Amino acid sequence: MLYVTIRQLFRIIFATFYRWKVIGRHHIPKEGPVVICANHINHLDPPLVGCAVSRKVHFMAKEELFRVPVLGPIVRILGAFPVKRGAGDRQALKTSIQILKENKVLGIFPEGTRSKTGALGKAHSGAALIALKTNSPIVPAAIIGPYRLFRSVRIIFGKPIDLTPYKEGKIGAETAQALTERMMDEIKQMMEQHQ
Template identity: 40%
Template sequence: MIVLILYDVVRAVLKPVFKFLYKIEIIGLDKVPQNEHIIFASNHKSLLDPVFIGIYMPRKVHYMAKKELFKNKFFGYILKNLGVFPVDRSKADISTIKTALRILKDGKAIGIFPEGTRTKGEGLGKAKAGTAMLAIKGKCKVVPVSIVSKYKIFRKTIIKINDPLDFEDYYDNKLTSSDYEILSQKVLDIIAQDIDNFS
């Protein structure tokens, strides 16, 4: 209960602030499934991206973050209470995948970046395998979220929520890392199209 209250308080405080500073426009809120486990997948150009998703999605969104951020006990405590969990980016962290799948199994929402990390410069990077892998192993839909922004104050930011993608046809298939990357790229292609349309 305390965790949920903290999350709601932070979101309630930051929502009007960011709406004023970044002229936020939300499109497609009605497309977010409310009573099932889902993955929000978005492009990633700025540290503001997980903040935008966390504040403006009508669900609590759990994010993974590099384990170094949890070294400070107080900051780590705050992150955990906001639904953030650690990942070791230097190796394949099986425990992180298990944590993410457990969150999905509990009917919750996870936020992920198909590119795997922030992308510098123009355009988007290539999709990694993780988005589709979690969706298929977690048996859940992926909601592509397009963030169209210059990340400058008083410049308009558009957050477009697209129709959920269902990978149910692949649940019982034996897939390779390459297969997962191709499916994840389909999510990223939808986001790229929005960015082209709104830019």
């Protein structure tokens, strides 16, 4: 399978050139739907997350990537699907929900764009809303760089967030925002703990 071959190639690259370390992989459920939410610091973040997880991770990726020769087809093979940035993309939302209904893994960078400083940016609440609508646990993940040759890059997976307190009553914007804040706070704590 081409996906496995490409993932293995990236694993070799991360091990050789970035001395990657994966912490907390056991927190990712071995089956069932799951949303992995990570901070975003580099273009290499999606393959880093995908290589660190034994299950195939499906990512939202900006639609411009799919128009780049060579890269576009590779992004699709790696399980990504396009999202229009700057506006609500109903098709991307439907695809996300379908992925989780099929008991697969969805990867989202809630900040929506890369942080140039490495500090956490403001997160959008879409990931939390998708998780709540599909009753999928959220696994927060912290990526700690920088991506410099022969310097260690780490990815830390936290415990799945229990959605029970957020499912009481109607699921709306306030509930999704509260869950988003909790998720980002956990990512921040992991970043601080492992700096």
